Amino acid sequence: MNNKLSSSSSSSPKSTCIWVPGPVIVGAGPSGLAAAACLKEKGVPSLILERSNCIASLWQHKTYDRLHLHLPKQFCELPMMGFPSNFPTYPTKQQFIGYLENYAENFGIRPRFNETVKHAEFDPKLGFWHLKCVDKAEIVSEFVCKWLIVATGENAEAVVPNIEGIEEFGGCIKHTSLYKSGEEFRGKKVLVVGCGNSGMEVCLDLCNYDAIPSLVVRDSVHILPREMVGISTFGLSMWLLQWLPIRVVDRLLLIISWLMLGDTSHLGLDRPTLGPLQLKHHSGKTPVLDVGTLAKIKGGDIKEEGMFCKEDGFPRKPFPNGWKGENGLYAVGFTKKGLLGASIDAKRIAQDIERCWKDEIKHISLTYSIMMSFDQCS
Numbered sequence: 001m002n003n004k005l006s007s008s009s010s011s012s013p014k015s016t017c018i019w020v021p022g023p024v025i026v027g028a029g030p031s032g033l034a035a036a037a038c039l040k041e042k043g044v045p046s047l048i049l050e051r052s053n054c055i056a057s058l059w060q061h062k063t064y065d066r067l068h069l070h071l072p073k074q075f076c077e078l079p080m081m082g083f084p085s086n087f088p089t090y091p092t093k094q095q096f097i098g099y100l101e102n103y104a105e106n107f108g109i110r111p112r113f114n115e116t117v118k119h120a121e122f123d124p125k126l127g128f129w130h131l132k133c134v135d136k137a138e139i140v141s142e143f144v145c146k147w148l149i150v151a152t153g154e155n156a157e158a159v160v161p162n163i164e165g166i167e168e169f170g171g172c173i174k175h176t177s178l179y180k181s182g183e184e185f186r187g188k189k190v191l192v193v194g195c196g197n198s199g200m201e202v203c204l205d206l207c208n209y210d211a212i213p214s215l216v217v218r219d220s221v222h223i224l225p226r227e228m229v230g231i232s233t234f235g236l237s238m239w240l241l242q243w244l245p246i247r248v249v250d251r252l253l254l255i256i257s258w259l260m261l262g263d264t265s266h267l268g269l270d271r272p273t274l275g276p277l278q279l280k281h282h283s284g285k286t287p288v289l290d291v292g293t294l295a296k297i298k299g300g301d302i303k304e305e306g307m308f309c310k311e312d313g314f315p316r317k318p319f320p321n322g323w324k325g326e327n328g329l330y331a332v333g334f335t336k337k338g339l340l341g342a343s344i345d346a347k348r349i350a351q352d353i354e355r356c357w358k359d360e361i362k363h364i365s366l367t368y369s370i371m372m373s374f375d376q377c378s
């Protein structure tokens with residue numbers, strides 16, 4: 001389907017220019033494959049350009065061994081082909097990769113591998129897209145097409161924060177995309193930075209390999225059980241959303257989570273003010289589905305850093321989350337925001353303590369009335 005237009009270009013004597021009659025899709029992950037299959041079904045041929053040497057390179061090269069789909073399989077299948085019925089509810093990473101390979105095979109999708117798209121530009125005069133790619137040997141290819149579909153993924157690039165002084169740290173530093181298993185960390189102390197689904201699962205994996213992980217949590221986070229009343233939390237949410245407004249569904253999810261997991265703020269994991277689904281809707285921040293990590297935190301297998309930073313004495317969590325620690329510990333006036341910050345802290349602390357205080361009073365008066373009735377009986 002590709003027609004070579006010319007064999008020279010100004011940028012490199014080796015470059016070739018290929019005319020693609022259908023759309024070019026950049027990326028052979030699940031999204032790119034799904035787009036190619038749907039186009040094929042409509043009779044439209046397409047070409048996938050993939051920088052890696054395989055389909056689903058994120059899943060094949062950049063994920064840890066124990067990874068399973070976080071969501072039940074019925075919510076993860078690509079268009080026009082379900083998962084095999086003998087797959088478990090949460091397929092393993094290998095099963096998911098196998099499914100994607102079958103998917104590509106089934107729809108006759110043959111991406112062009114080792115092609116990194118470096119540049120794409122629309123030519124308004126001609127009405128065509130012009131792409132420049134390089135392969136492993138740095139040979140440049142150019143593609144011309146009418147439609148360009150970007151499927152390069154939300155997580156295609158590792159985001160490593162710029163941590164001051166990190167170069168002085170002598171130990172091993174790894175992004176989760178390079179983490180395979182806790183085997184190499186046996187008996188070692190490991191600091192896991194970030195409390196998303198991956199950070200939480202990596203902590204659990206480290207525990208299972210007898211490492212000693214600690215978790216640093218910058219922000220507030222919604223942790224929900226993976227399943228509620230025997231149904232996947234995601235499935236239950238989708239079902240409830242058909243009948244109830246998102247705010248009500250959020251409330252229900254939080255009540256059930258509280259009943260099942262308890263108050264996560266006691267473990268240093270504060271919940272955001274916005275409910276889990278609303279937060280996802282507004283900011284894209286995904287709630288963490290607990291696969292057993294919380295029990296390890298409760299059991300003390302996963303440590304969390306203390307409330308205050310050893311170096312400067314300030315709360316580790318930045319404003320507005322630095323006011324509350326563990327075991328009834330609070331901080332007011334460490335926000336670097338003057339009296340306004342102190343006032344905000346103070347109000348939050350008072351609200352939080354008021355809640356506990358009222359519960360305490362109820363408990364004390366109940367105990368007192370029980371004691372009085374015993375007294376009168378005797």
Ligand SMILES: Cc1cc2nc3c(=O)[nH]c(=O)nc-3n(C[C@H](O)[C@H](O)[C@H](O)COP(=O)(O)OP(=O)(O)OC[C@H]3O[C@@H](n4cnc5c(N)ncnc54)[C@H](O)[C@@H]3O)c2cc1C
Nearest residue numbers: 027028029030031050051057058069070071116117152153
């Ligand atoms: C650990 C993990 C677990 C997840 N679990 C789930 C889950 O259970 N359920 C769920 O719904 N979602 C899950 N997701 C989110 C999402 O579904 C996956 O990230 C999924 O792989 C996204 O597919 P994608 O094709 O959009 O992106 P990717 O899988 O990232 O694929 C993008 C492709 O584009 C290629 N590419 C990038 N730039 C270029 C370029 N310039 N030129 C050529 N090729 C390029 C990359 O090499 C890659 O192969 C998970 C994500 C992660 C990281």
